[in-house]
Amino acid sequence: xxxxxxxxxxxxxxxxxxxxxxxxxxxxxxxxxxxxxxxxxxxxxxxxxxxxxxxxxxxxxxxxxxxxxxxxxxxxxxxxxxxxxxxxxxxxxxxxxxxxxxxxxxxxxxxxxxxxxxxxxxxxxxxxxxxxxxxxxxxxxxxxxxxxxxxxxxxxxxxxxxxxxxxxxxxxxxxxxxxxxxxxxxxxxxxxxxxxxxxxxxxxxxxxxxxxxxxxxxxxxxxxxxxxxxxxxxxxxxxxxxxxxxxxxxxxxxxxxxxxxxxxxxxxxxxxxxxxxxxxxxxxxxxxxxxxxxxxxxxxxxxxxxxxxxxxxxxxxxxxxxxxxxxxxxxxxxxxxxxxxxxxxxxxxxxxxxxxxxxxxxxxxxxxxxxxxxxxxxxxxxxxxxxxxxxxxxxxxxxxxxxxxxxxxxxxxxxxxxxxxxxxxxxxxxxx
Numbered sequence: 001x002x003x004x005x006x007x008x009x010x011x012x013x014x015x016x017x018x019x020x021x022x023x024x025x026x027x028x029x030x031x032x033x034x035x036x037x038x039x040x041x042x043x044x045x046x047x048x049x050x051x052x053x054x055x056x057x058x059x060x061x062x063x064x065x066x067x068x069x070x071x072x073x074x075x076x077x078x079x080x081x082x083x084x085x086x087x088x089x090x091x092x093x094x095x096x097x098x099x100x101x102x103x104x105x106x107x108x109x110x111x112x113x114x115x116x117x118x119x120x121x122x123x124x125x126x127x128x129x130x131x132x133x134x135x136x137x138x139x140x141x142x143x144x145x146x147x148x149x150x151x152x153x154x155x156x157x158x159x160x161x162x163x164x165x166x167x168x169x170x171x172x173x174x175x176x177x178x179x180x181x182x183x184x185x186x187x188x189x190x191x192x193x194x195x196x197x198x199x200x201x202x203x204x205x206x207x208x209x210x211x212x213x214x215x216x217x218x219x220x221x222x223x224x225x226x227x228x229x230x231x232x233x234x235x236x237x238x239x240x241x242x243x244x245x246x247x248x249x250x251x252x253x254x255x256x257x258x259x260x261x262x263x264x265x266x267x268x269x270x271x272x273x274x275x276x277x278x279x280x281x282x283x284x285x286x287x288x289x290x291x292x293x294x295x296x297x298x299x300x301x302x303x304x305x306x307x308x309x310x311x312x313x314x315x316x317x318x319x320x321x322x323x324x325x326x327x328x329x330x331x332x333x334x335x336x337x338x339x340x341x342x343x344x345x346x347x348x349x350x351x352x353x354x355x356x357x358x359x360x361x362x363x364x365x366x367x368x369x370x371x372x373x374x375x376x377x378x379x380x381x382x383x384x385x386x387x388x389x390x391x392x393x394x395x396x397x398x399x400x401x402x403x404x405x406x407x408x409x410x411x412x413x414x415x416x417x418x419x420x421x422x423x424x425x426x427x428x429x430x431x432x
Contacts, residue, residue, distance in 0.1 A: 029053050030085075031106045031117035032420055033061075035133060035387075038122045043095040045104070045122050048088065053108040053115075055083035061090065062116075063104045071107060071114060081108065096124040101385070118410045118420050121366070123385035126432040130385075131402070133423040134185055136163040136174060140388075140405040140421055142341075144395035145199050147208075159395045159402055159425070176425070194227060198251050200259050201397060209261065209277065212242055212249060232277060240284045244273050250301035252308040254323060262308055262323070264291055266299050272321070292328045293317060300344035304351045304373050311353060313340045331376050339365060341390040347401045347430065352381070355389045355406075362411030362418075364389035370430075382430065388422030401428050 030052040037046045051059050059081050064073035078090055088106070096102060101124075106117035134140075144161045159176040176185045197213030211230030217223055228241040245268035253259035260276045270291035275284065291299075296312035303309070308321035311334060318331040334353070336342075342356030342365070354368035366389055370381040386392070388406030395402045404425030409417040 029057075029108055029115050031108060031115060033104065033106050033117045033120050033387075035424065036104045036120045036122050037130070038094075038096055038124065040096075040124065043093065045092045045094050045096075045102075047090050047092060047104060049106050049117065050085065051081065051088050051106060051108065052085045053081040053083070054110050055081060057081040057108045057110040059088070059106070059108050061088075061092075061104055061106050063092070063094075063102050063122075065100070065102060067103050068116075068119060069103050069105060070116070071109065075107065094122075096122055098124050098126070100124055101383075118387075118408050118418075120387045120408075121383075121385045123383075125385065127382055127429050128385050129427040129429065131176065131183060131404070131425040131427065132185060134161055134174060134176075134405060134425055136161070136405075136423065138163040140164075140391065140393070140407070140423075141195065142391040142393050142406060143196070144393035144402070144404070145201075146395040146397045146400060146402065147201060148397060148400075157397075157400055161393055161395075161405060161425075196248060197227075198230075198249070198261070198263065200253055200261060209259070211239075212263065214248075230275070239275070239277075242273070242275075243285050243287075244271060245269060250299050250310065252301045252303040252310075252321075254303070255306050260323070262288075262321070264299070264301060264310065266297060270294060289326050289328065292319065292330070298340045300342070300353070302344055302346045302351060304346050304371070305349055307373075309344075309351060309371075311344050313342060313356070335378055336369070337365070343392055343394050343403070345394045345396060345401070347396060347428070350430070352430075353378070354382075355384060355392055357390050357409035357417055359417075360415065362409065362414075362416045364409035364411075364417065382428075384426075386422060386424050386426050387420070388424070390417075390419065392422075402426065403428055 033049040035048045047061055053059055058077060059079055060075055060077040062069040062071055062073055062075045078088055102122040103119055105119050108115050141162045141164055146159050148155055148157045161174050174185050194213040195216055199210035201208050209232050213227050215225045226246040230239045232239055245265050247268040248266045249263050251263045253261050258277045260274055263273045265271050272288040272290055274286050274288055296315045298313035300311045310319045316333040318334050320329045320331055337358055339356035339358050342354055344353045351371035352368055355365055357364045366384045367380055368382040368384055369378045371378055387408045390407045390409045392403055392406035406422050407419040408422055409419055412418050
């Protein structure tokens, strides 16, 4: 090797080593806002988060009445970073009046470089009541159920939520007791992970019915094992196995003490199956008219005034299924921005859709729209104050409905989403 080539080679090695050391010397900034809690009595906001910033960086939080506040609005300096990963907890004296909302973000500032965390909202609204955060481990699942029982004149509610443990095969269930001034999450119950199960409750005597769903085994191929079993819990008895395809499902049900169940395959033949606990003829599972489209794989479903409704997030199509005539009717396409992983639910006879994220921009949504089934139209009605907007769990019954957990999708410079697990849970009180 010539002297000139040796010099070039040594210079290259030096630059490579120098750049590597520089990269090691400057840690990646990480800002995660975990919780903002408003205390209406003390008139303050408790802010918690996790920060990793380069040594000497100014760290704090910003807040304002508009989304995505910056240091040009209102900022509070918390400390100067020493380069280590630190938890941050601060209390901000702030009165949030009824109907007001404030947006909060963490920030770090190193010379002219400013970075911000995900955003959370502080709201004082009669439409939302915050419950204690869910103290779960693992990752959240978009599933929750609600049951109730009466003791004298007091009604107790029980919310059951589930999270996936790191090994993916097991799940932790947590229950929340709500009633007579008692509001706390209690108990962990580890069980085999059943995803997307069907679970129906009826108002009379809490009669329940359920089954289906699938198990997830990451080491197997295929990784999903579909469950065909169903059970009637009051009285407790097995019923005929579900005859549908091995495919994800969505479902809706009739009103009443013993609801008829309708299960729609998402994919395969898009077949619709029904099961009745009251009809004598026919008995068991019945195959009905299939879903009229074959190109929607992001389907959501619920029952509105004893009709089934199916919303396709990926195609924007919207259908009504007449339970009495076994007929599908195409409705107006949904008027929302391109999104998926939203929620579609019914409460007190009214349908609601919202949340989710945009896969083209990475943006997460907090809007909740109300559906008018008489005019086939949607109206923006509420803003969800929780931190999650993707995979949010909904637990509802006839007099209560709750939303919570999931992930907060935050857009990146590459127009993808960065996801932060959410632990907050809320009671939704529309029309208050």
